[in-house]
Amino acid sequence: MSDSLLQSAKDVILTEAQAVSDLANRLDDSFVRACKLIQNCQGKVVLIGMGKSGHIGNKIAATFASTGTPAFAVHPGEAGHGDLGMITEGDVAICISYSGESDEIMTVVPVIQRLGVPIISMTGNASSSIGEACDVHLDVGVEKEACPHNLAPTSSTTVALAMGDALAVSLLTDKGFSPDDFARSHPSGALGRRLLTFVKNIMKTGDDIPAVNGDTKLLDALLVMSQKALGMVLVTHNNNLQGIFTDGDLRRVLEDHTDIQNLSIGEVMTANCKSILADKPAMAAVAMMDEFNLNSLPVVDENNQVVGAINTHTLMQAKII
Helix, strand or coil, rough: HHHHHHHHHHHHHHHHHHHHHHHHHHHHHHHHHHHHHHHHHCCEEEEEEHHHHHHHHHHHHHHHHCCCEEEEEECCHHCCCCCHCCCCCCCEEEEEECCCHHHHHHHHHHHHHHHCCEEEEECCCCCCCHHHHHHEEECCCCCCCCCCCCCCHHHHHHHHHHHHHHHHHHHHHCCCCHHHHHHHCCCCCCCHHHCCEEEECEEEHHHHHHHEECCCCCCHHHHHHHHHHCCCCEEECEEEEEEEEEEHHHHHHHCCCCCCCCCEEEHHHHECCCCEEECCCHHHHHHHHHHCCEEEEEEEEEEEEEEEEEEEEHHHHCCCC
């Protein structure tokens, strides 16, 4: 029983993967024309699909919207009872129907055409009613469904979803849609938090900064480092960053010196240390700390004046890492 279940699952995945691969191989100028229609759209992209195709339309609309192409989905059944008012001049419609003969969609197509709204169709039959009524047809046909009876929409819905993703990603790439743009559409998610949080939003400031001058005895500096609990102490002169001393530096000092009573922090600090500006993204701090294997990082302004401090724990508390 277990073997048959696993084999069935593998057959489904391989069948759908082959269908998507076939889709990639037959993309042509129709895809480019569809992208151009959407690029020139002055309104919104309206996804229309019935049944399973409607669910795919909802997902494609959400992907468009989150990647810089305003979009929404309309149920064709509801469209005939007032929701057509949501579609206006300047929009672009994408009608999804594998057979290309959905009665509900064909009912609203003439109305959409009278509005002067271009129609992109995604069907498995360019000669279908919807395929022939549209301005651009995108072929989402499949050799077979992953369903053993070739009935349940499986490969066909996967291919339609992949076509939608291809449109959305091609458009975002062409328009130079950046990770920051993406984050602005996802401010409540983990990705948005990482991309929209700046060092200044999470750094320790004021009395919480572990800072001493270079003449401070090492033992006194260690007391400050312990009190501030950031795993470091910054060495400054008139608040100008001179160097850093970390837990790792302490281990090295203990290995190299038998008497640390008379050492000053300036003698054992790491001079010319790495630092980051407060207005940099927190992810830039993560990247710097990863690159140079750091656990702590001073935060400075353009004049190398210390304005804050962060460490790995600070980033973890802010859920940046």
